[in-house]
Amino acid sequence: MRQENIRNIAIIAHVDHGKTTMVDQMLKATDAFRENQQVQERVLDSNDQERERGITILAKNISIEYHDVKINVIDTPGHADFGGEVERVLRMADGALLLVDAAEGPMPQTRFVLRHAIDAGLAIMIVVNKIDRDGARPEEVVNGSLDLMMDLGATDEQLEFSMEHVIFASAVNGFARLAPDDGNDDMYPLLDMIVDGLPAPEADPDGPLAMQCVTVDHSSYVGRIGIGRIYSGTIHDADKILVVKNDGSRAMSQVKQLFTFDYLGRKECSEVKAGDIAALVGVDSTDIGDVYTDPDNPVELEPIEIDPPTLSVIFEPSTSPLVGREGDIVGARQLKERLTTERENNVTMRIEELPDKTGIEVAGRGILHLSVLMEAMRREGFEFQVGRPRVLFxxxxxxxxxxxxxxxxxxxxxxxxxxxxxxxxxxxxxxxxxxxxxxxxxxxxxxxxxxxxxxxxxxxxxxxxxxxxxxxxxxxxxYVGELGVRQNGAMISMSTEKAVAYALGTLQERGALFVGPGDECYEGMLVGERSKPGDMVVNIARTKSLGNQRSSTADIAVQLTPPRSFTLEEALEYIMEDELVEVTPRSVRLRKRLLTETERRKWSVRNGKVNK
CATH class of the missing domain: 3.30.70.240 (Alpha-Beta Plaits)
Structure with a gap:
């Protein structure tokens, strides 16, 4: 039985091909905002980092209404590090809008998300976006997208559907067209094709309850919130339900609150029928893959496997001589509590304390995935240090x-x-x-x-x-064996002082600098990169010796090249095994794990290494 008044669609694309902007225009076209309401661009990118980086980090659910049909829209991340979100949320959809840039065409992440949409059996509508940009080649991009679908093993039915359902759009200008030059200037052709072309969910509202949690939200008031699609049956507020975990264990629970998605928010309701997407409060410690079903007539659903992490870093409390100057939260206990909270909220990361209690290992899907957490923590006032990311074999x-x-x-x-x-x-x-x-x-x-x-x-x-x-x-x-590491050595400060322009002027002849005049430095901190192999201990506070005779032209101003600055991702990629990244609310500093030269020499002797 198809629920003709509902459409569940996911929007998938390579990063920066316009998914979130397209959702903005769909919201405007369905009168989600008041006529005089001030609406920021990319309204779904509500997280500060999402807006600053220009990427979607978390999958988000909204709904719009068009011609008495409720359209549940799932905006998915486009970056590879957050691909695990895409795989799961596609289970809630019956169709997908594949956005492809009219100039760039299918890109690597297009292949990744499209493969999962094809494997899930979704009906795929091709939306060629940015047809107004220079170099646009919409017809070629459509052919390239169909070729990619064939390469990825799409069925004949999927290919036929995609050939018949193509939209040409410019999300930033707010129009969608059936042909690149048909002159239409609104989004209604896209909405019409979604309602008329994409399949309605097939579900039985009168059958036994079957709902699967594919996303976990968290509230400091009610705890974890399970979000998923109801495949059969109807769920009511205060219902007794059976929760079946991925490992097969079972437990009874009770629905405390029930929500559906209503435009940009959630609406509390007393019941939700099969085919719709719901958010449920009441299942303690719910996890991705949990099945909520009828205790008397349980339904089995295929378990969801979360992608294993590929990289890990060790978070440690900062041991820098400058600790506490820029951040308010510096203790090991607070760091542990913050990461424990993250483990509850973020099921895509694996967070475990080291056996010797010296730090906490955080494993994720890539450097960007890990750095998003670090950036969030430094904005909260934390100071900490992390080592070089390790690949998980x-x-x-x-x-x-x-x-x-x-x-x-x-x-x-x-x-x-x-x-x-x-x-x-x-x-x-x-x-x-x-x-x-x-x-x-x-x-x-x-x-x-x-x-x-x-x-x-x-x-x-x-x-x-x-x-x-x-x-x-x-x-x-x-495993391919040892790979080459950074060839150039580092310039390491020999003292805890402010950098002086005169000293930096002589050092910049030996390589690239990471600090400028007046910057606070400490012993063991990396202040630059040599142009040769081997580390070099340097004096960043050296001043010019003054003689007896001076003249107005005796001193010539030092011409300094601007120092190289690092983002968190760049710093994590740059450091070696014996180095750390110190993260504070205002700074990202590089340092040696052992700060004094004496300690580093002793370590080299103990480990049979020559300290160059």
């Missing part, structure tokens, strides 16, 4: 050591392609595809996740900034 059924492997894509001018291939070769990558166009060369590689760290900067250097670089998790593959 595992053994297959034969006992062979395997490691995560990424698919990487680089688009650059043909003259730089040789250098890019060389960079990937040195990082353990293997080229799998090369397409030469008139302006750009398209290169694809398989490369261990370990090799990805620090790769972006090297690619931008060899292409003079003229490259587009993307990567996404592909599979676990055989």
């Amino acid at each position: 595992k053994k297959d059924e034969n006992g062979t050591l395997t490691e995560p492997v990424e698919q990487s894509v680089v688009e650059c001018a043909g003259e730089y392609s040789g250098k890019v291939i060389e960079v990937f070769g040195n990082a353990g990558g293997t080229m799998t595809s090369m397409e030469t166009g008139t302006a750009q060369t398209h290169l694809e590689f398989k490369i261990p996740t370990r090799g990805i760290m620090g790769l972006k900067n090297r690619i931008l250097n060899v292409t003079h900034g003229d490259a587009i670089f993307y990567h996404t998790f592909l599979e676990y593959g055989p």
Whole structure:
């Protein structure tokens, strides 16, 4: 039985192809806002980091109403590090809008999200976005999208549906068209095609209850909130339900509150019928994959497996000489409590305290995934330090050591392609595809996740900034052995003082600086990178010796190159095993794990290493 008054759709695309902006226009077209209401762009990107980075981090549910049909819309992340969100939320949908940039065409993450949509059996509508931008080639992009669907094993029915359901749009200008130049200037053709073309959910409201939790929200008032689709039956407020975990364990629970999605918010209700998406309060410690079903007539659903993390970092309380100057929260106990809370709220991360209690290991899907947490904590006033990200190896059924492997894509001018291939070769990558166009060369590689760290900067250097670089998790593959690490040594401060321009003027001849005049530095802090291998201890507070004779022209102003600054992701990729990133609300500093030169020499002797 199909619920004709409901449509459940997901919006999927490569990062920055316009998903959230498209949702904005759908909301405006269905009168979600008052006529005089001031609405910010990308209204669903409510998180500060989402707005600043210009990416969607968390999947979000909204609903709109059009021609008496409720359309549940799921806005999904586009970045590979948050791909686990996409896989799960597609279970709530019957169809998907595949947004593709009219100039760029299908990109690596397009392949990733499309594969999951095809595997889920969704009806896929192709939306060619940004048809007004320079270099747009909408017809070619449609053909490229269909070719990609064929490559990914789409069924004949899916291909036929996608060929018949194509929309050309410009989300930023608020129009959707059946043909690129038909002159329509509103979003109604897209909404009409969703209602008339995409399938209604097939469900039996009178059958036994079956609902599966695919997303977990958290409230400080009511605890965890399970969000999912009701596949059959009807759920009522105060119902007694059976909760079946992924491991097969069962427990009784009671519904305390029940919500459906209503435009940008949630509406509390007394019942929700099959086919709709609901948010449920009352199941203690609910997890992704939990099935809420009828105790007398339980229904079994396929369990949901959360993607295993591929990278981990160790969070430790800061031991910097400058600790407490910029942040309010510096203690080990507060750090542990904050990360314990994160473990409750964020089921996509694995957070465990180390056996020796010296730190907490946080494992996630990639460096961006981990740095989003660090950025949130520093904005809350935390000071802490983290080590170099470690790739999580595992053994297959034969006992062979395997490691995560990424698919990487680089688009650059043909003259730089040789250098890019060389960079990937040195990082353990293997080229799998090369397409030469008139302006750009398209290169694809398989490369261990370990090799990805620090790769972006090297690619931008060899292409003079003229490259587009993307990567996404592909599979676990055989361990490829030791990979090259940073070749250049570091300049390490020998004292805890403010940097002086005169000293920096002489040091910048030896390499690149990370600090400027007046910056607070401490012993063991990395203040620059040498142009040669081997670390070098430097005096950043040295001043010019004054003689007896002075004249107005005796001193010439020091010309300093602006210091290199690091984002959190860049700092995590840059450091070595014996280095740490110190994170404070105002600064990201690099330092040695052992601050004094004496300690570092002793460590080198104990471990049989030569301290250069």
